[in-house]
Amino acid sequence: MTRTLTTIILLLLTSIAFCAERETIRDATGKVVGTATTDGNRTVYRDATGKTTGTATTEGNRTIYRDATGKTVGTATESGKRTTYRGATGKTIGTATESGNRTTYRDATGKTAGTATSSGNGTTYRDATGKTVGTKK
Numbered sequence: 001m002t003r004t005l006t007t008i009i010l011l012l013l014t015s016i017a018f019c020a021e022r023e024t025i026r027d028a029t030g031k032v033v034g035t036a037t038t039d040g041n042r043t044v045y046r047d048a049t050g051k052t053t054g055t056a057t058t059e060g061n062r063t064i065y066r067d068a069t070g071k072t073v074g075t076a077t078e079s080g081k082r083t084t085y086r087g088a089t090g091k092t093i094g095t096a097t098e099s100g101n102r103t104t105y106r107d108a109t110g111k112t113a114g115t116a117t118s119s120g121n122g123t124t125y126r127d128a129t130g131k132t133v134g135t136k137k
Contacts, residue, residue: 026135033134 020039027033034047043056055066061078075086081098095106103116114127122137
């Protein structure tokens with residue numbers, strides 16, 4: 001009985017582990033700075049030491065971002081190829097617009113803040129000057 005129960009638990013844990021999608025986040029030098037693990041509609045962000053730094057939960061076209069304590073720190077609302085980001089108070093803090101494999105981020109005034117370019121093996125993030133600031137794979 002104990003062996004059967006152990007086998008069932010291992011099978012369940014294995015299936016849960018393979019359901020989640022994990023991405024590694026690196027800085028411009030290639031150093032791992034964290035991970036993002038998505039399971040269903042929830043993503044958990046961790047720093048390089050494995051400590052949880054926050055979460056994101058998506059429902060429909062809206063994502064709610066929370067810090068490590070569970071406090072809401074912002075939201076993102078998608079409409080077509082445009083996403084509007086708002087802070088905890090609801091004030092717009094920026095937007096992102098997709099075009100092909102490139103996303104352009106703008107601050108609340110409309111000034112370009114950076115870009116993200118996706119390729120088959122990940123995403124490269126650049127600041128407003130075009131300098132690489134990080135990657136995600």
